[in-house]
Amino acid sequence: MSGGPLTVAVTGAGGRMGREVISAAVDREGVAVEVAVNRTPTDPVAGVAVEDADRLDELLAAAEPDALVDFTGPESAVAYAEACADAGVPMVTGTTGFADAQLDSLRAASESVPVLKASNFARGVAALRRAVREAAAALPGYDVELTETHHNAKRDAPSGTAKSILDDVESVRDDLDRRVHGREGDAPREEGEIGVHARRAGDVTGAHEVLLAGNRETLELTHRAGDRGVFAEGALDAADWLAGRDPGWYGFGDVLDAGDAGV
Numbered sequence: 001m002s003g004g005p006l007t008v009a010v011t012g013a014g015g016r017m018g019r020e021v022i023s024a025a026v027d028r029e030g031v032a033v034e035v036a037v038n039r040t041p042t043d044p045v046a047g048v049a050v051e052d053a054d055r056l057d058e059l060l061a062a063a064e065p066d067a068l069v070d071f072t073g074p075e076s077a078v079a080y081a082e083a084c085a086d087a088g089v090p091m092v093t094g095t096t097g098f099a100d101a102q103l104d105s106l107r108a109a110s111e112s113v114p115v116l117k118a119s120n121f122a123r124g125v126a127a128l129r130r131a132v133r134e135a136a137a138a139l140p141g142y143d144v145e146l147t148e149t150h151h152n153a154k155r156d157a158p159s160g161t162a163k164s165i166l167d168d169v170e171s172v173r174d175d176l177d178r179r180v181h182g183r184e185g186d187a188p189r190e191e192g193e194i195g196v197h198a199r200r201a202g203d204v205t206g207a208h209e210v211l212l213a214g215n216r217e218t219l220e221l222t223h224r225a226g227d228r229g230v231f232a233e234g235a236l237d238a239a240d241w242l243a244g245r246d247p248g249w250y251g252f253g254d255v256l257d258a259g260d261a262g263v
């Protein structure tokens with residue numbers, strides 16, 4: 001926790017999440033949006049002027065915000081992480097869909113500044129992930145299938161959260177190590193599979209459902225995000241927690257474990 005008013009920069013300010021982060025910051029006492037940028041020209045968001053993203057270096061140097069909050073795309077998130085490293089600004093990123101090499105670049109930035117990356121800033125998802133780890137470990141031999149549902153404009157599939165949950169399952173179940181993305185035709189389930197199903201429809205904010213089945217019983221664990229505000233609030237909590245930390249690689253679990261996330 002920074003201990004004083006928190007100043008933030010927001011990238012992707014014209015996007016669904018960028019707008020939500022700015023609105024949540026404006027509504028939150030003790031938080032000021034000092035910098036907001038977008039790749040394409042965008043009208044002010046919640047009264048905050050949005051600048052050209054090409055000016056980010058210059059704007060960060062002038063404003064020296066406590067943290068930058070990024071919800072954009074993998075390519076831009078890497079470029080913004082490099083800008084943060086150059087300017088000495090901690091970075092919170094909720095962007096998903098990174099390739100391994102892009103993750104390496106983010107990690108390289110975390111050698112200069114604190115970088116906190118989370119595939120989902122909802123507290124309920126953190127609880128879901130704990131519950132999934134416990135259930136998958138407690139039910140050896142049970143089949144596991146994951147279904148995620150998102151709005152029809154989402155680019156990456158499966159979702160970043162789904163990938164995190166799959167990592168969780170694999171971390172406690174040595175017998176499950178093969179991710180099967182959908183099935184078609186003559187495709188009976190085989191040992192070692194975790195089925196993964198990505199649905200894209202309408203304006204669904206985000207839902208993740210894990211099905212465990214075996215021994216003539218089923219267990220379903222589901223999280224549904226009610227609105228994007230839940231992610232924006234979590235990202236601001238993360239920014240507050242990250243400000244002033246040492247360089248390094250952090251996750252949302254660090255914020256929640258610390259119990260001082262300003263909630």
Ligand SMILES: NC(=O)C1=CN([C@@H]2O[C@H](COP(=O)(O)OP(=O)(O)OC[C@H]3O[C@@H](n4cnc5c(N)ncnc54)[C@H](OP(=O)(O)O)[C@@H]3O)[C@@H](O)[C@H]2O)C=CC1
Pocket residue numbers: 011012013014015016017018038039040053071072073075076093094095096097118119120121122156160231
């Ligand atoms: N961790 C979490 O809790 C959550 C994560 N997300 C993730 O956040 C990301 C953004 O989601 P969402 O807000 O719905 O997406 P949007 O498409 O609504 O917004 C994306 C924003 O990123 C900008 N952007 C995209 N690509 C580039 C690029 N190459 N260079 C510069 N700017 C770029 C867009 O700029 P422009 O307007 O110019 O196109 C836009 O402002 C996704 O990866 C999503 O999965 C989403 C919700 C919660």
Ligand SMILES: O=C(O)C1=N[C@H](C(=O)O)C[C@H](O)C1
Pocket residue numbers: 096119120150151154155158159160161162205206207
């Ligand atoms: O793109 C989205 O909308 C979301 N993306 C994140 C993900 O990929 O897991 C988190 C949330 O589910 C919404």
